[in-house]
Amino acid sequence: xxxxxxxxxxxxxxxxxxxxxxxxxxxxxxxxxxxxxxxxxxxxxxxxxxxxxxxxxxxxxxxxxxxxxxxxxxxxxxxxxxxxxxxxxxxxxxxxxxxxxxxxxxxxxxxxxxxxxxxxxxxxxxxxxxxxxxxxxxxxxxxxxxxxxxxxxxxxxxxxxxxxxxxxxxxxxxxxxxxxxxxxxxxxxxxxxxxxxxxxxxxxxxxxxxxxxxxxxxxxxxxxxxxxxxxxxxxxxxxxxxxxxxxxxxxxx
Ligand code: C2E
Ligand code: MG
Ligand code: MG
Numbered sequence: 001x002x003x004x005x006x007x008x009x010x011x012x013x014x015x016x017x018x019x020x021x022x023x024x025x026x027x028x029x030x031x032x033x034x035x036x037x038x039x040x041x042x043x044x045x046x047x048x049x050x051x052x053x054x055x056x057x058x059x060x061x062x063x064x065x066x067x068x069x070x071x072x073x074x075x076x077x078x079x080x081x082x083x084x085x086x087x088x089x090x091x092x093x094x095x096x097x098x099x100x101x102x103x104x105x106x107x108x109x110x111x112x113x114x115x116x117x118x119x120x121x122x123x124x125x126x127x128x129x130x131x132x133x134x135x136x137x138x139x140x141x142x143x144x145x146x147x148x149x150x151x152x153x154x155x156x157x158x159x160x161x162x163x164x165x166x167x168x169x170x171x172x173x174x175x176x177x178x179x180x181x182x183x184x185x186x187x188x189x190x191x192x193x194x195x196x197x198x199x200x201x202x203x204x205x206x207x208x209x210x211x212x213x214x215x216x217x218x219x220x221x222x223x224x225x226x227x228x229x230x231x232x233x234x235x236x237x238x239x240x241x242x243x244x245x246x247x248x249x250x251x252x253x
Contacts, residue, residue: 007043008054008063012070016042019074020239021092023248024210024232027224032249034091034125036232037075038239039067059099068100069109076117076124078242083123087249093125093155098132102139107146114150121151125176128154130162133172141172148173155210160198170205177202181213181233186222199226 011017017039024034041049058064072094079092100106114121126147133140133156144154155176156169160183179198183191195211202209211223214233223231240248 004054004057005061008041008057008061011041011043012067016044017067017070018042018241019071019078020241021075021078021245022232022239023237023245024093024230025236026230027228031088032090033230034093035079035245036093036127036239037071037095039071039095055097059097062099064097064099065103068097069113071095072110072124072126073113073117076113076119079123080117080119082249083119085246089120089123091123091125091153093127095127095157096132098129098135101128101132101143102136106143107150110147110152111150114152122153125153125155127157127178129157130159130164133174134163134165134168137168141168144172144174158212160194166201174205174207176208176210178232179209179211179228181211184211184213184215184219184223184233186219192222195223195228196226199228203227 019037020040021035021037023032024036025031026033039051039055041051041054043049055064058067075092075094079090083089103109110124110126114124128140133144147154153175154173155178156174157178158180159177161180177198179195183194183198186192199209208229210230210232211219211228212232214220214223214231214235216235219233220231220235237248
């Protein structure tokens, strides 16, 4: 039996990775404005392995750099393809790992991918987590500025679960804050207070704000009332493979 590490090493070559895309909807217009790229490992024996079960190993072994670069490439290629097929242009967002951010040539790699896929940079967004954005501050500022200069936007994922420096948040050219799904569960009154505060904070800093993990009508109604810009979650759509999304776009016009 091969070790998980060896299998992971070969997974790219064997084309076992797939990207599912989860629509992000504008609360105001009701239109799909973005898609988050979420990696899946389709293992021949074990079936679909969720990212949390192999990304830590990919990070420890350094394989995440190669895998992560493929995710950016594939998401840009697919997004360009949708545009060529005549769908309304959308932003595709790709999750970055802390290990990837440490690469000195990451900006150059992204630039190269945009050139090769011919995707306009305004249709790519990169997600970093709150804790990533607060560690190694000088490096991160330089990297985020580099993306900004390329025309690629950067968002803060899982906001509210880590440590933040409001100073950094206001200094970095961040375009969007993603409220972590743990706060969207409105059955707890303090979560509602936290969500309201994050929405106000984002808007005060001239950033957009999106709620993740929206599952119910009540949650959606609350976010709409509080003027959250976008939502993402099972209430609207789960992450879908590209061919199923084509039908989704057609359905929603
Ligand atoms: P994330 O970036 O915060 O992504 C959101 C996760 O919430 C996804 O899990 C998504 O399927 C799930 N989700 C979406 N809507 C709902 C909902 O309404 N309810 C619930 N309970 N969950 C919802 P997934 O796909 O398993 O991904 C987990 C994490 O793995 C991601 O969290 C992200 O941190 C990481 N990840 C995924 N793809 C990549 C990748 O290409 N590179 C890196 N570095 N990390 C990735
Ligand atoms: Mg994310
Ligand atoms: Mg998240």
